[in-house]
Amino acid sequence: MRLVAVSMTLASMFVASVALALPISYGGGTYTQDFNGLPTTGNSTLLMSGPHDIQGVLGGTGVSGWTMSNYAGSSADTEYRAQDGSLSGSSGRGVVSYGTTGSGERALGTLATSNQISRFGVAFTNDTGSTLTTFNLSFTGEQWRRGDIAIAPFDSLSYQYSLTAANINSGTFTGLGSFTSPNLQATTNVALNGNLPANQVPVAVSVSNISWSPGATLTIRWNGTDITGQDDGLSIDNVSFSASVPEPTTWSVALLALVGLPLIRKRS
Numbered sequence: 712m713r714l715v716a717v718s719m720t721l722a723s724m725f726v727a728s729v730a731l732a733l734p735i736s737y738g739g740g741t742y743t744q745d746f747n748g749l750p751t752t753g754n755s756t757l758l759m760s761g762p763h764d765i766q767g768v769l770g771g772t773g774v775s776g777w778t779m780s781n782y783a784g785s786s787a788d789t790e791y792r793a794q795d796g797s798l799s800g801s802s803g804r805g806v807v808s809y810g811t812t813g814s815g816e817r818a819l820g821t822l823a824t825s826n827q828i829s830r831f832g833v834a835f836t837n838d839t840g841s842t843l844t845t846f847n848l849s850f851t852g853e854q855w856r857r858g859d860i861a862i863a864p865f866d867s868l869s870y871q872y873s874l875t876a877a878n879i880n881s882g883t884f885t886g887l888g889s890f891t892s893p894n895l896q897a898t899t900n901v902a903l904n905g906n907l908p909a910n911q912v913p914v915a916v917s918v919s920n921i922s923w924s925p926g927a928t929l930t931i932r933w934n935g936t937d938i939t940g941q942d943d944g945l946s947i948d949n950v951s952f953s954a955s956v957p958e959p960t961t962w963s964v965a966l967l968a969l970v971g972l973p974l975i976r977k978r979s
């Protein structure tokens with residue numbers, strides 16, 4: 712009897728660690744994320760490659776709908792930590808809450824090693840009641856660590872979206888682009904301040920001609936890559952997301968005016 716009870720407890724724990732929180736309900740307008748609720752200290756190893764919720768890990772707040780995974784590293788588990796970019800290898804790798812030590816100004820990123828090649832992302836459910844055909848995404852790419860001098864391809868974070876994915880690890884994604892390290896300074900294996908313009912890349916993309924139905928989920932993910940030698944630490948901050956139906960064109964406005972004119976005349 713006791714063995715049965717133990718195995719049931721393990722089964723419950725397994726389910727609890729796999730089930731993800733619901734996507735963010737998108738009801739229109741602009742969603743913004745500054746990641747300043749992410750932890751300023753600590754590290755955690757989450758069992759299995761994920762995806763795992765970021766909300767609540769190491770006390771992180773304000774990031775419901777954001778998930779993370781060790782999608783391509785050799786480890787079966789997902790490492791997550793807060794650091795300022797000075798740590799590398801097994802002390803610094805994985806999904807990272809970057810920021811200067813003790814500062815609440817955080818960014819979400821990765822530091823890749825062969826053990827941990829991470830991705831993270833966010834999911835929105837269309838709760839506007841309308842089919843949305845365009846979305847706009849902008850964020851700041853921030854570099855928090857300069858690793859070894861690398862031969863191209865340099866360290867990068869690529870970003871992709873899907874209207875069919877069950878989560879950041881499952882489904883077909885469409886590429887939106889990628890950014891590479893903005894700071895290729897000669898001094899290597901040091902922390903950088905990702906809040907300085909020299910260590911930042913502004914990114915803005917607009918995707919039109921999609922069909923995002925009411926109730927459907929749109930998932931956006933960022934993939935880290937592992938290159939030879941010690942990698943740079945890259946992250947994102949100040950995310951802005953909005954989606955809409957198409958604005959009426961000049962021609963359709965003119966057409967509406969022409970169609971409406973006789974109606975107005977009839978009434979008078």
Ligand SMILES: [Ca+2]
Pocket residue numbers: 745746747816817818948949
């Ligand atoms: Ca921030």
Ligand SMILES: [Ca+2]
Pocket residue numbers: 816817818853905906948
């Ligand atoms: Ca920042």
